[in-house]
Amino acid sequence: xxxxxxxxxxxxxxxxxxWGWLFWAAVGVVALAVFAALTVxxxxxxxxxxxxxxxxxxxxxxxxxxxxxxxxxxxxxxLLAGARTGLIGPLVVAIGAGFIGxxxxxxxxxxxxAVDSVVMRTIDLMYAVPPLLxxxxxxxxxxxxxxxxxxxxxxxxxxxxVRIVRAAVMAQRELPYVxxxxxxxxxxxxxxxxxxxxxxxPTVVANVLLQFVVGLIALSGLxxxxxxxxxxxxxxxxxxxxxxxxxDLNPWAVIGPAVCISLLxxxxxxxxxxxxxxxxxxxxxx
Amino acid sequence: xxxxxxxxxxxxxxxxHRELVHRVSLHLARxxxxxxxxxxxxxxxxxxxxxxxxxxxxxxxxxTLHVDGAEVDPTARAAGHRGRQVALLLxxxxxxxxxxMTAGDHIxxxxxxxxxxxxxxxxxxxxxxxxxxxxxxxxxxxxxxELSGGMSQRVALAAALANDPGVLVADEPTTALDATTxxxxxxxxxxxxxxRGMGLVLITHDLRVAFSVCDRVMVMYAGSIVEHAPAAALxxxxxxxxxxxxxxxxxxTEHYQQRLVxxxxxxxxxxxVLDRCAFADRCAHxxxxxxxxxxxxxxxxxxxxxxxxxxxxxxxAVQVRDAAGVRAPAAPGxxxxxxxxxxxxxxxxxxxxxxxxGVSFQLRRGEALGVxxxxxxxxxxxxxxxxxxxxxxxxxxxxAGVGVVGGRRSTAQRRAVARVVQCVFQDPxxxxxxxxxxGATLAEALAHRGRPVxxxxxxxxxxxxxxxxxxxxxxxxPVALSGGQRQRVAIARALAVEPQVLLCDEPVAALDVSVxxxxxxxxxxxxxxxxxxxxxxxxxxxxxxQVTERVLVLHRGVVVEEGATxxxxxxxxxxxxxxxxASMPRVGGDWLT
Numbered sequence: 001x002x003x004x005x006x007x008x009x010x011x012x013x014x015x016x017x018x019w020g021w022l023f024w025a026a027v028g029v030v031a032l033a034v035f036a037a038l039t040v041x042x043x044x045x046x047x048x049x050x051x052x053x054x055x056x057x058x059x060x061x062x063x064x065x066x067x068x069x070x071x072x073x074x075x076x077x078x079l080l081a082g083a084r085t086g087l088i089g090p091l092v093v094a095i096g097a098g099f100i101g102x103x104x105x106x107x108x109x110x111x112x113x114a115v116d117s118v119v120m121r122t123i124d125l126m127y128a129v130p131p132l133l134x135x136x137x138x139x140x141x142x143x144x145x146x147x148x149x150x151x152x153x154x155x156x157x158x159x160x161x162v163r164i165v166r167a168a169v170m171a172q173r174e175l176p177y178v179x180x181x182x183x184x185x186x187x188x189x190x191x192x193x194x195x196x197x198x199x200x201x202p203t204v205v206a207n208v209l210l211q212f213v214v215g216l217i218a219l220s221g222l223x224x225x226x227x228x229x230x231x232x233x234x235x236x237x238x239x240x241x242x243x244x245x246x247x248d249l250n251p252w253a254v255i256g257p258a259v260c261i262s263l264l265x266x267x268x269x270x271x272x273x274x275x276x277x278x279x280x281x282x283x284x285x286x
Numbered sequence: 287x288x289x290x291x292x293x294x295x296x297x298x299x300x301x302x303h304r305e306l307v308h309r310v311s312l313h314l315a316r317x318x319x320x321x322x323x324x325x326x327x328x329x330x331x332x333x334x335x336x337x338x339x340x341x342x343x344x345x346x347x348x349x350t351l352h353v354d355g356a357e358v359d360p361t362a363r364a365a366g367h368r369g370r371q372v373a374l375l376l377x378x379x380x381x382x383x384x385x386x387m388t389a390g391d392h393i394x395x396x397x398x399x400x401x402x403x404x405x406x407x408x409x410x411x412x413x414x415x416x417x418x419x420x421x422x423x424x425x426x427x428x429x430x431x432e433l434s435g436g437m438s439q440r441v442a443l444a445a446a447l448a449n450d451p452g453v454l455v456a457d458e459p460t461t462a463l464d465a466t467t468x469x470x471x472x473x474x475x476x477x478x479x480x481x482r483g484m485g486l487v488l489i490t491h492d493l494r495v496a497f498s499v500c501d502r503v504m505v506m507y508a509g510s511i512v513e514h515a516p517a518a519a520l521x522x523x524x525x526x527x528x529x530x531x532x533x534x535x536x537x538x539t540e541h542y543q544q545r546l547v548x549x550x551x552x553x554x555x556x557x558x559v560l561d562r563c564a565f566a567d568r569c570a571h572x573x574x575x576x577x578x579x580x581x582x583x584x585x586x587x588x589x590x591x592x593x594x595x596x597x598x599x600x601x602x603a604v605q606v607r608d609a610a611g612v613r614a615p616a617a618p619g620x621x622x623x624x625x626x627x628x629x630x631x632x633x634x635x636x637x638x639x640x641x642x643x644g645v646s647f648q649l650r651r652g653e654a655l656g657v658x659x660x661x662x663x664x665x666x667x668x669x670x671x672x673x674x675x676x677x678x679x680x681x682x683x684x685x686a687g688v689g690v691v692g693g694r695r696s697t698a699q700r701r702a703v704a705r706v707v708q709c710v711f712q713d714p715x716x717x718x719x720x721x722x723x724x725g726a727t728l729a730e731a732l733a734h735r736g737r738p739v740x741x742x743x744x745x746x747x748x749x750x751x752x753x754x755x756x757x758x759x760x761x762x763x764p765v766a767l768s769g770g771q772r773q774r775v776a777i778a779r780a781l782a783v784e785p786q787v788l789l790c791d792e793p794v795a796a797l798d799v800s801v802x803x804x805x806x807x808x809x810x811x812x813x814x815x816x817x818x819x820x821x822x823x824x825x826x827x828x829x830x831x832q833v834t835e836r837v838l839v840l841h842r843g844v845v846v847e848e849g850a851t852x853x854x855x856x857x858x859x860x861x862x863x864x865x866x867x868a869s870m871p872r873v874g875g876d877w878l879t
Contacts, residue, residue: 185704185734198721
């Protein structure tokens, strides 16, 4: 008997959960990255891969806002172009791993029994393998390739998603509303998809966003090591690696891409946290 | 009268701009006991917490609080008066004790904090445990998980009393306990209060408990006090229509009532009704003046206060107890459900626990059968076996038209059984999928009935009307509904499948008293008018008396008594049934002795 619980509390607009300014700032950062990725062709002051050896290794100036690299390519333009691989790869990793994780997590969490044991022991086994090391070996062995790196990361990230979704599903499975629909005669597939899945959505969404961050860091890391993206392409991780040599001539050639990676990672993390809090408060309010 | 020990004036509690408790004043003299009675949302627990400066963070309190003449801050984090002068006893005995500390440690901790010499502590712990009726000294060395609910509550009481406080604030101390245990703990509480000459503030939702333990009773509604009177006076002649409604709503354990009268609607949020009588919307005696301004608490006669504009004129009109009704003669048909020698053994690790030990019964068409028992009696296990949510270890269940169905059921078997048995579960807050609208929930159930569904929306609307809800609720989600409304939706979902048996597992246990009666009346109507059989599982003998005509008494997995409800409750034969009947709270008489 907590006195504070009022029926129909969620209908009260004063108590509706708000997103907060930090969330909108983070959304702004991501929107900016998406905008850059889509419009780089028109808004970039220079062709991102155009070389100009005369102006190589310059610091910031009126012509080149963030200076140039060793080959005289405009850093600012390359940062804008880098938003493409910075967004697409991690997004595919997050959605791919999220899809596998949600499907397997929902299945094993709801069905339990032998299916659960087999899948979970397999996942335990995969946990024993260091993911980034495997990625380095596999991508290195097959001679690189951005999409191969993305594929490897999907496979290596999925187990974490399975675990998280499974735990959330198992908590829902014990609730009376599930027993109630079973009693009505609803089949297990429909219960899992139509009843349990919407209730674990906050967890799934937050997890996909977190996976995006992990994917971004991992892909940038691989690029830094020279794996994944093709040499010469505008990628933030690769730029950090390529421009290490001219740190004294134009530090912005390294700081710029590093800040881009960090900002995008932090922004997506903030969004993930907030989405989880708000979604779960909105659904769980009673 | 001497200086009050505890004195609260104009207490207000608010979060953001919403007031939750509004202008509550109370005074407690040394050795006096006061009950704060109200339903959920009445603000009684928050008031109790303010007395010990333990308001949840984020809540603001206004007004003054004096303990033993000294002013204290109700929102202070470290309150000096807490424990020494005012102690708190909480509802749930299982979460109140620290699971990593033994029973004795809980008491010793407070004793040491009070500055008692270390050498005296063990003997004192034994003495304190004896005071709360625990004579076995080995209990001091046990951990909370090794104690029963009643035992835990006694240990918590001993720990709360270790500092010899002047006032004990007990917040629903027996709500989580079984009837027989509740009876013993309340009797103990009353005895200790009298022996020690201690002040007691008892928070409860049950007027029967308040009457038997306390000298004075305050009735709270939507954050305000609506009536305040000596217990005996309030019992014999309640003045406020809400108190009358509350008393009328309690299902009688003694006789069958022709009609169960509840209070329509549900408790409003305090901040929405500050400028008017909070109860006006649910009151049969409302006049225009009631919603024009908030009535104040006025002294009607010495020691009696009521916050109703029409107190004087209504006093003669209100009548609490209705006469004993006559049951309609039942003519049960053929068996729809047969349970034979059901056994269920739970195994965990090496230990086994027998939840059901050979239970057999038969349910006939149109019959209302009660299954009564306390926690651990196995009554919910019967429900789970019937519904196929767990598999019985032995025995068989035969469903009319389907035959014997085992525990492991295919989806086809599950659907066949679903058309025989549907269930209404206990907790209205988790029985509905929070993500689905009421309409979607009902439509899904409709799709699983035997007959095809012609017009889905019309059928959903008809179902809602049948359980007394407005058809436009179909578009809402459970969050927007009150507990009573949710439970009606759950009943509608069960009825949508058109079952022959409605299995009700404590369907009103989580509802407020004023709402219970409406739901019980609805279930009675489903049984009597539509001929659906009821299998009604409950711990409440009043509910059993009103809803069922035959009853099984279950004790530790065994049916110890069976027969016509009136006969079993009036003349219990088995020793356990006698104890159960004797420990049921009653409005009149002293049931605590």
